Amino acid sequence: MRDMRARQVPRLAELAAERASGALLCDAGTLYLIDGQVVHAESPVAPGIDVLLTTGGRLTADTWREAVGRTGPLGGVGRFLVDSGRLSDAELEICHLGALFDAAYFALGGGSGPRGFQRGAAHWLGPVRPVGAVAVERETRRRGKLLDALWPYPQVDTEPVVLRRPDGRAPAVTRRQRAVLALADGVRTPAGIARALGRPAFHTLIDIRRLAAAGHVETPRPSPPAQHLPPLPPAPDRGPAAIVFTDPDIDLLRRVRDALEATL
Numbered sequence: 001m002r003d004m005r006a007r008q009v010p011r012l013a014e015l016a017a018e019r020a021s022g023a024l025l026c027d028a029g030t031l032y033l034i035d036g037q038v039v040h041a042e043s044p045v046a047p048g049i050d051v052l053l054t055t056g057g058r059l060t061a062d063t064w065r066e067a068v069g070r071t072g073p074l075g076g077v078g079r080f081l082v083d084s085g086r087l088s089d090a091e092l093e094i095c096h097l098g099a100l101f102d103a104a105y106f107a108l109g110g111g112s113g114p115r116g117f118q119r120g121a122a123h124w125l126g127p128v129r130p131v132g133a134v135a136v137e138r139e140t141r142r143r144g145k146l147l148d149a150l151w152p153y154p155q156v157d158t159e160p161v162v163l164r165r166p167d168g169r170a171p172a173v174t175r176r177q178r179a180v181l182a183l184a185d186g187v188r189t190p191a192g193i194a195r196a197l198g199r200p201a202f203h204t205l206i207d208i209r210r211l212a213a214a215g216h217v218e219t220p221r222p223s224p225p226a227q228h229l230p231p232l233p234p235a236p237d238r239g240p241a242a243i244v245f246t247d248p249d250i251d252l253l254r255r256v257r258d259a260l261e262a263t264l
Contacts, residue, residue, distance in 0.1 A: 009114040009115060009116055009117060010024075010114070010117055011114055012024060012031065012038075012108065012114075012133045012136070012137060013133060013134075013137070015033055015036060015117065015133070016033070016036040016037070016132070016133035016134070017036065018036065019035045019036035020033055020035075020036055020117070020119065021033055021034045021035060021036075021119070021120060021122075022117055022118050022119040022120050022121045023117070023118045023121035023123075024107075024114055024117050025114065025115045025116045025117065025118065026107040026108065026112050026113060026114050026115060027111070027112040027113055027115060028043055028044070028045060028106045028107050028109070028111070028112035029041060029042055029043030029044070029045070029046070029103050029104070029106050029107025029108075029112065030042050030043075030107065031104060031107055031108075031136075032121065032122065032123040033133075034122075034127065034130060035130075036133065037130035037131060037132055037133065038100065038104065038130065038131045038132070038133060038136050039100075039123065039127055039128070039130045039131075040096070040099075040100055040123040040125055040128075041099070041100045041101075041102075041103035041104040041107055041136075042103050042107075042123075043102075043103040043104075043106040043107050043201075044191075045103075045106045045191045045201055046099070046102040046103040046105075046106055046191070046194070046200065046201040046202075047099075047102075047194055047195045047198065047199070047200065047201060048099060048103075049095055049096060049099040049125065050064055051195055051198055052095055052098065052099055052198055052199075052200065053087075053095060054198070055195070055196070055197070055198025056198035056199070057198065058087070058091070058095070059081075059086060059087070063081075063086055067080045067081050067084075067086070068124075071124075071126075072124075073124055074124075074126075075122055075123065075124055075125065075126040075127075076126045077124060077125050077126060078092055078096065078125045078126045078127075078128050079126050092128060093128055093129050096125070096128040096129065097129065097131070098200055099200070100131060100136075101131075101136070101139055101143075101202075102200040102201055102202050102203075104136050104139070104140055105139075105140050105143050105144075105201075105202050106201070108136070108137060108140045109140055109143075109144060110144065110154075143202055146206070147205060147206070147209055150206065150209040150210055150213060151209040151210070151212050151213040151219070153209075153212065153219050153222070155219070155220045155221070155222050155223070156190070156208055156209060156212045156217070156219055156220065157190055157205050157208070157209075158189060158190070158191075159189065159220040160185075160186050160187050160188060160189055161180075161183075161184040161185075161186070161188060161189065161190060161193060161208060161217050161218075162184065162186045162217060162218040162220075163181065163184050163186075163216070163217055163218075164215060164216065164217060164218045166214060166215035166216050167215060170214045170215045170216060171214050173211070173214075173216060176207060177207050177210070177211055177216075179197055180193055180197070180204060180207045180208060180211065181211065181216065181217070183196055183197070184217055190204050190205055190208050191204075193208075
Protein backbone atom coordinates (compact mmCIF):
# COMPACT_ATOMS: atom_id res chain seq x y z
CA MET A 1 0.00 0.00 0.00
CA ARG A 2 1.27 3.44 -0.86
CA ASP A 3 2.19 5.77 1.94
CA MET A 4 -0.64 8.31 1.73
CA ARG A 5 1.28 10.73 3.95
CA ALA A 6 3.81 11.23 1.15
CA ARG A 7 1.04 12.50 -1.09
CA GLN A 8 -0.42 14.99 1.37
CA VAL A 9 -0.29 18.63 0.33
CA PRO A 10 0.72 21.08 3.05
CA ARG A 11 -1.92 23.55 4.14
CA LEU A 12 -1.45 27.27 4.54
CA ALA A 13 -0.97 27.10 8.31
CA GLU A 14 1.73 24.46 7.95
CA LEU A 15 3.56 26.47 5.31
CA ALA A 16 3.40 29.53 7.52
CA ALA A 17 4.82 27.61 10.45
CA GLU A 18 7.84 26.48 8.42
CA ARG A 19 8.27 29.97 6.89
CA ALA A 20 8.01 28.53 3.39
CA SER A 21 8.30 30.54 0.19
CA GLY A 22 6.49 29.57 -3.00
CA ALA A 23 3.03 29.14 -4.51
CA LEU A 24 0.23 27.19 -2.81
CA LEU A 25 -1.93 25.85 -5.64
CA CYS A 26 -5.58 25.42 -4.70
CA ASP A 27 -8.60 24.25 -6.66
CA ALA A 28 -9.90 27.81 -7.10
CA GLY A 29 -6.77 29.93 -6.92
CA THR A 30 -3.15 30.35 -5.90
CA LEU A 31 -1.54 31.95 -2.86
CA TYR A 32 2.05 33.21 -3.03
CA LEU A 33 4.16 33.10 0.12
CA ILE A 34 7.45 34.59 1.21
CA ASP A 35 8.85 33.39 4.55
CA GLY A 36 5.45 31.97 5.45
CA GLN A 37 3.51 35.17 4.83
CA VAL A 38 0.99 35.67 2.02
CA VAL A 39 2.27 38.28 -0.43
CA HIS A 40 -0.28 37.82 -3.21
CA ALA A 41 -3.25 35.71 -4.29
CA GLU A 42 -4.94 34.98 -7.59
CA SER A 43 -8.18 33.26 -8.58
CA PRO A 44 -9.94 32.88 -11.93
CA VAL A 45 -13.09 34.00 -10.11
CA ALA A 46 -11.64 37.27 -8.81
CA PRO A 47 -10.51 40.16 -11.04
CA GLY A 48 -6.76 40.65 -10.73
CA ILE A 49 -5.07 43.82 -9.57
CA ASP A 50 -4.60 44.78 -13.24
CA VAL A 51 -8.38 44.75 -13.79
CA LEU A 52 -9.07 46.61 -10.55
CA LEU A 53 -6.62 49.36 -11.51
CA THR A 54 -7.49 49.69 -15.21
CA THR A 55 -11.18 48.84 -15.55
CA GLY A 56 -11.68 50.49 -12.16
CA GLY A 57 -10.35 53.69 -13.71
CA ARG A 58 -7.20 54.37 -11.71
CA LEU A 59 -4.74 53.53 -14.51
CA THR A 60 -5.06 53.38 -18.27
CA ALA A 61 -4.51 50.09 -20.05
CA ASP A 62 -1.49 51.64 -21.79
CA THR A 63 0.08 52.57 -18.46
CA TRP A 64 -0.36 49.02 -17.19
CA ARG A 65 1.10 47.52 -20.35
CA GLU A 66 4.07 49.86 -20.06
CA ALA A 67 4.72 48.72 -16.49
CA VAL A 68 4.55 45.06 -17.48
CA GLY A 69 6.73 45.64 -20.53
CA ARG A 70 9.39 47.51 -18.56
CA THR A 71 9.68 44.91 -15.81
CA GLY A 72 8.58 41.65 -17.45
CA PRO A 73 8.70 38.57 -15.22
CA LEU A 74 11.24 40.15 -12.87
CA GLY A 75 8.65 40.90 -10.21
CA GLY A 76 8.81 44.67 -10.18
CA VAL A 77 5.53 45.88 -11.68
CA GLY A 78 4.26 47.34 -8.42
CA ARG A 79 7.53 49.08 -7.63
CA PHE A 80 7.70 50.55 -11.15
CA LEU A 81 4.20 52.03 -10.84
CA VAL A 82 5.18 53.77 -7.60
CA ASP A 83 8.67 54.90 -8.65
CA SER A 84 7.32 56.31 -11.92
CA GLY A 85 4.63 58.29 -10.12
CA ARG A 86 1.66 56.37 -11.52
CA LEU A 87 0.56 55.27 -8.04
CA SER A 88 1.37 56.26 -4.51
CA ASP A 89 2.62 53.64 -2.06
CA ALA A 90 -0.70 53.84 -0.20
CA GLU A 91 -2.77 53.38 -3.37
CA LEU A 92 -0.76 50.35 -4.41
CA GLU A 93 -0.99 48.76 -0.97
CA ILE A 94 -4.75 49.32 -0.67
CA CYS A 95 -5.45 47.88 -4.12
CA HIS A 96 -3.04 45.01 -3.50
CA LEU A 97 -4.67 44.10 -0.18
CA GLY A 98 -8.10 44.24 -1.80
CA ALA A 99 -7.02 41.90 -4.59
CA LEU A 100 -5.21 39.59 -2.16
CA PHE A 101 -8.15 39.11 0.22
CA ASP A 102 -10.58 38.87 -2.69
CA ALA A 103 -8.73 36.03 -4.42
CA ALA A 104 -7.85 34.32 -1.15
CA TYR A 105 -11.54 34.03 -0.27
CA PHE A 106 -12.13 31.86 -3.32
CA ALA A 107 -8.84 29.96 -3.11
CA LEU A 108 -9.38 29.00 0.54
CA GLY A 109 -13.17 29.02 0.69
CA GLY A 110 -15.65 26.18 0.61
CA GLY A 111 -15.17 23.68 -2.17
CA SER A 112 -11.54 24.63 -2.78
CA GLY A 113 -8.60 22.79 -1.28
CA PRO A 114 -4.82 22.72 -1.73
CA ARG A 115 -3.48 20.69 -4.66
CA GLY A 116 0.23 21.31 -4.48
CA PHE A 117 3.02 23.64 -3.46
CA GLN A 118 5.67 25.01 -5.81
CA ARG A 119 8.64 25.98 -3.69
CA GLY A 120 10.44 29.10 -4.78
CA ALA A 121 7.71 30.31 -7.14
CA ALA A 122 7.24 34.10 -7.05
CA HIS A 123 4.56 36.46 -8.33
CA TRP A 124 5.31 38.95 -11.10
CA LEU A 125 3.85 41.91 -9.18
CA GLY A 126 6.73 41.91 -6.74
CA PRO A 127 6.57 42.38 -2.97
CA VAL A 128 4.12 44.97 -1.68
CA ARG A 129 2.89 44.25 1.86
CA PRO A 130 2.78 40.71 3.26
CA VAL A 131 -0.17 39.45 5.29
CA GLY A 132 -0.01 36.77 7.96
CA ALA A 133 -1.60 33.43 7.14
CA VAL A 134 -3.76 33.58 10.27
CA ALA A 135 -5.23 36.93 9.17
CA VAL A 136 -5.95 35.62 5.66
CA GLU A 137 -7.74 32.52 6.93
CA ARG A 138 -9.68 34.52 9.52
CA GLU A 139 -10.87 37.01 6.90
CA THR A 140 -11.89 34.16 4.58
CA ARG A 141 -14.08 32.65 7.30
CA ARG A 142 -15.57 36.03 8.19
CA ARG A 143 -16.54 36.69 4.59
CA GLY A 144 -18.25 33.33 4.27
CA LYS A 145 -20.30 33.99 7.41
CA LEU A 146 -21.26 37.43 6.17
CA LEU A 147 -22.59 36.09 2.87
CA ASP A 148 -24.61 33.41 4.67
CA ALA A 149 -26.08 36.08 6.96
CA LEU A 150 -27.14 38.17 3.97
CA TRP A 151 -28.82 35.34 1.99
CA PRO A 152 -27.95 31.67 2.71
CA TYR A 153 -28.14 30.44 -0.88
CA PRO A 154 -24.58 30.16 -2.26
CA GLN A 155 -25.79 29.05 -5.69
CA VAL A 156 -26.38 32.73 -6.53
CA ASP A 157 -22.60 33.21 -6.39
CA THR A 158 -21.86 31.08 -9.43
CA GLU A 159 -24.97 30.97 -11.65
CA PRO A 160 -25.84 33.58 -14.31
CA VAL A 161 -27.63 36.53 -12.74
CA VAL A 162 -31.26 36.74 -13.85
CA LEU A 163 -33.46 39.76 -13.17
CA ARG A 164 -36.88 39.37 -11.59
CA ARG A 165 -39.66 41.81 -10.78
CA PRO A 166 -39.72 42.44 -7.03
CA ASP A 167 -42.90 43.10 -5.11
CA GLY A 168 -43.79 46.57 -3.93
CA ARG A 169 -42.17 46.08 -0.54
CA ALA A 170 -38.65 45.50 -1.87
CA PRO A 171 -36.11 48.11 -0.74
CA ALA A 172 -34.76 50.55 -3.30
CA VAL A 173 -31.46 49.64 -4.92
CA THR A 174 -28.29 51.64 -4.42
CA ARG A 175 -26.20 53.15 -7.19
CA ARG A 176 -23.68 50.31 -6.85
CA GLN A 177 -26.46 47.77 -7.13
CA ARG A 178 -27.96 49.48 -10.17
CA ALA A 179 -24.63 49.02 -11.96
CA VAL A 180 -24.81 45.30 -11.17
CA LEU A 181 -28.41 45.01 -12.33
CA ALA A 182 -27.54 46.76 -15.60
CA LEU A 183 -25.24 43.84 -16.44
CA ALA A 184 -27.58 41.08 -15.22
CA ASP A 185 -28.50 39.66 -18.61
CA GLY A 186 -29.04 36.03 -17.67
CA VAL A 187 -25.66 35.14 -19.17
CA ARG A 188 -23.08 36.89 -17.00
CA THR A 189 -22.17 35.26 -13.71
CA PRO A 190 -21.25 37.36 -10.65
CA ALA A 191 -17.58 36.88 -11.58
CA GLY A 192 -18.25 38.21 -15.08
CA ILE A 193 -20.11 41.22 -13.69
CA ALA A 194 -17.28 41.97 -11.26
CA ARG A 195 -14.73 41.84 -14.06
CA ALA A 196 -16.83 44.07 -16.32
CA LEU A 197 -17.19 46.65 -13.55
CA GLY A 198 -13.58 46.42 -12.36
CA ARG A 199 -14.74 45.61 -8.82
CA PRO A 200 -13.63 42.91 -6.37
CA ALA A 201 -15.64 39.73 -6.82
CA PHE A 202 -16.55 39.50 -3.14
CA HIS A 203 -18.02 43.01 -3.14
CA THR A 204 -20.12 41.98 -6.12
CA LEU A 205 -21.30 38.86 -4.29
CA ILE A 206 -22.47 41.06 -1.42
CA ASP A 207 -24.51 43.17 -3.83
CA ILE A 208 -25.98 40.13 -5.56
CA ARG A 209 -26.92 38.36 -2.34
CA ARG A 210 -28.64 41.52 -1.12
CA LEU A 211 -30.43 41.87 -4.45
CA ALA A 212 -31.52 38.24 -4.31
CA ALA A 213 -32.75 38.65 -0.75
CA ALA A 214 -34.77 41.69 -1.82
CA GLY A 215 -36.22 39.87 -4.82
CA HIS A 216 -34.49 41.90 -7.53
CA VAL A 217 -32.67 38.86 -8.98
CA GLU A 218 -33.59 35.19 -9.11
CA THR A 219 -32.25 32.66 -6.64
CA PRO A 220 -31.49 29.47 -8.63
CA ARG A 221 -32.56 26.19 -7.15
CA PRO A 222 -29.67 24.31 -5.55
CA SER A 223 -28.01 21.43 -7.36
CA PRO A 224 -28.52 17.94 -5.89
CA PRO A 225 -25.40 17.98 -3.65
CA ALA A 226 -26.74 21.10 -1.93
CA GLN A 227 -30.21 19.77 -1.11
CA HIS A 228 -29.54 20.32 2.60
CA LEU A 229 -30.03 24.06 2.08
CA PRO A 230 -33.32 25.58 3.27
CA PRO A 231 -36.10 25.61 0.65
CA LEU A 232 -36.39 28.72 -1.48
CA PRO A 233 -39.02 31.15 -0.22
CA PRO A 234 -41.82 32.00 -2.70
CA ALA A 235 -41.38 35.75 -2.28
CA PRO A 236 -38.73 37.35 -0.05
CA ASP A 237 -40.05 39.92 2.40
CA ARG A 238 -37.25 42.04 3.78
CA GLY A 239 -39.54 44.77 5.07
CA PRO A 240 -38.52 48.08 6.61
CA ALA A 241 -37.21 46.38 9.74
CA ALA A 242 -34.71 44.21 7.87
CA ILE A 243 -31.12 44.42 9.05
CA VAL A 244 -28.87 46.39 6.73
CA PHE A 245 -25.29 45.18 6.66
CA THR A 246 -22.53 47.63 5.89
CA ASP A 247 -19.82 46.55 3.49
CA PRO A 248 -17.04 45.35 5.82
CA ASP A 249 -14.41 45.29 3.13
CA ILE A 250 -14.75 49.00 2.49
CA ASP A 251 -14.33 49.62 6.20
CA LEU A 252 -11.28 47.35 6.28
CA LEU A 253 -9.62 49.13 3.37
CA ARG A 254 -10.37 52.52 4.87
CA ARG A 255 -8.70 51.51 8.12
CA VAL A 256 -5.72 50.21 6.18
CA ARG A 257 -5.58 53.43 4.19
CA ASP A 258 -5.66 55.58 7.32
CA ALA A 259 -2.92 53.51 8.91
CA LEU A 260 -0.76 53.70 5.81
CA GLU A 261 -1.23 57.44 5.37
CA ALA A 262 -0.30 58.00 9.00
CA THR A 263 3.14 56.54 8.29
CA LEU A 264 3.83 58.63 5.18
